[in-house]
Amino acid sequence: PVVNDRDMIVWSLYGARAWPTVVLIDPNGKVVGAMSGEGIYEPFDRAIQELIAKHDPRGEIDRTPLQLKLERDKAPRGILEFPGKVLADERSGQLFIADSGHNRIVVVSLQDGALKEVIGSGEEGYRDGSFEEAQFRHPQGMAYDGKVLYVADTENHVIRRVDFARRQVTTVAGTGRQARYWPSGGPARETDLSSPWDLVLVGDTLYIAMAGIHQLWKLDLRRNVVEPYAGSGREARFDSYLPQAALAQPSGITTDGKRLYFADSESSSLRAADLNPNGQVETLVGGDLFDFGDIDGEGRRARLQHPLGVVYHEGSLYVADTYNNKIKRYDLATARIETFLGDGTAGLRDGDRPTFDEPGGVSIAGGKLYIADTNNHAIRVADLRTKRVETLTIRGLEKLRPPQALIRPDVIQVQAQRVLPGEVELVLNLSLPEGYKLNPLAPSRLRVQASPATAVDGLPKEGVVINALPLRTPLRVQTDGELLLDAEIYYCQSEKEALCYFKQLQWRIPLRVDASGARQVTAEYVLRP
Structure with missing residues (x-):
């Protein structure tokens, strides 16, 4: 609880x-x-x-299992689940989404939202291999060099390399063991890391927001050496030279080519670290370790609350002020931070007065701000000029169903139905929530089997596409048996096809052939929003 x-x-x-x-x-x-x-x-x-x-x-320990049902099991599965970070690459026209709750990386087109790739099986684990075989464990931040995508595989405590030409995922840093203290660095594949949360690439160096040990690290991609870059490992908000400074769970990182800027989440602050190795760490926004709030204005007097994401663009830093449900903009010239999007309330409202629910990541391409709206299980897109927000519609959703390992179909055991032998009609009657419709961008499908197989003839081998409800399809009943129905239902809000859900249902319907039986077999279910 x-x-x-x-x-x-x-x-x-x-x-x-x-x-x-x-x-x-x-x-x-x-x-x-x-x-x-x-x-x-x-x-x-x-x-x-x-x-x-x-x-x-x-005899003082009661081992009776608690009868608890997870909140995630009470709601339909979203197409995305707790997306933590996004990375928009204008040159290639691609948007990379860390579908963290589904343990995979999703790649869509910036132009039309069409699904291009799904990287990872979706099953939680740690495994290198092909796009279909590889396993992640709640991945977060990413960096792209035009050919290769680097991924902070946060809960595996490793950095992964995604090679699109070979369609392979490999590990480039970390052992899979979590660093318990403050390692000094060394060969990349032999050094323990701790909760790498975000990445930014500068030349051949990959900078890592190492949230678990309160440091920034760097990975030399040519020498395959990884080592601390900023922060002593002590959890605090202390500005000083790079090695002596103290950070507090850095979780987002970006650069303007001169400095690294990072969201220091536990201190609810926005900070900078010089790219000059003899440089310093400076706090731009925020107070001490446990000072937090929602105050715009001059940097050191302003307050954030557990920011997780930051991106640099044309002299400003856009910050995912996560626990305030806002996006804020920090002007590097004036040292002031102001609310850019959101009113502080948790919600999912598009338009000129948008709301968010703990956004975790931000990225910019083509005049658009892409937002990983984590608790809304959605990607939001804001026009930087008009500030108008829309929810991204991903096309090709049938290829993006939740991973099989996470799907728990609802099984409906129906009482035996008496039917006449010969031609009967199967009627599938699904009640959608008010304001929802079947998703036209991802066809729902019903598959029908019989046990024994000879009990029913005329079963469509490829299943039946559900275009409208109720669905009616003919069958020929031969003998007593059991009808087995499997339905994959994609549905979305009537006015917002970007917000879509997936539900898998199974019916088991015993059939009894009877001369006084009906010419119809019925399966019903009420879907929840």
Whole structure:
């Protein structure tokens, strides 16, 4: 269960001073320990074992499973799931989307939103190989050199290389193990990394926002060497020379060719690091480590709240002010930051008064600002001149169904239906939510089987496209058996085909041949928004 502690009541009652804070409570309800930050799992594992050894002999541990249903299982699957970052490349006309919740990279055309590539099987894991075989674990930021895409495979703690000519994914940095402390760097494939969150390419050097150990790193792509670039590893907001400065979970990074600019999420600040290796780290927007808010104005007096994304464009930095549900613009010449898009409320509204829900990534191409609107499971597109926002419509959705490993079809067991032998009509009656329609850009389909196979004739081998509801299709019933229906339903809002959902349904319908039976077999279901 999740509590929205917006007034920080639980935070205060447990004496939390940083996030994440994990509290251990014994079976009698007594707080027996608490730790903050990362690297807490090993000591907590030992403490939990000690509690079990103490309380289990007394019969004080209740092992009855909790009957909880995940929120994600209560809602239909979106075509995208928690997209974390976007990268728009104007030269190639491509938009790269980190479909983080689906563990894959999606490539669409900037011109018309047509799907071009899906990279990764969608199954959560760590595996190099072809586009169809490769596995990621919640990938985030990307960088593109015109031929190769580099991906921050965040929860695998590695940097991946996507070769479009060979259609292969390989690992270029990291071991797959999370760095527990502050490694000094070394050969790229032999050095542990920790939660790389975003990337930016400058020449042959890939700069990495290494959120897990509060540093910026650099990967020399010619020498295959990776090492810290800025930050001591101490979590704080402390400006100084590159090695001595302290950062706090940098999660977005960009450049103007002279400096690196990064969203320092835990300190809710926007900061800069010189590309000159003898340079310094400077805070542009924000206060101390736990100072946050939603205040526009002069940089050091202004406040953000856990920004995750930043992109440089023509003298300005566009910032995904994530927890404020806004996009803000920082003018490098005036050192002022102002709200550019959003009113602070969480929502999904297009037009001249747009709303967002914790946007995590931003990128710019062709006068358009592309936004990974993470909690809306959507990509938004804003015109930089008019500030008008639209939700991106991806074309070719049938190739972009959620990964099979994540699909949990609803199984509907229908009572036995008595039918006449011979010709009958199968009627599929789906009730769509009010304001929704079948998606014309991705055909829904029904596949029909029988058990035993001889029980029903006339089954369409390729299935039936569902163009309208109810669907009616003829069958020929021979003997008693069971009808097995599998439906893949793509539906979207009537006025916004960009916001689409996917649902997989299965019906099991026993058939009994009877001289007094009906000429119709019915399957029904009510879809939820």
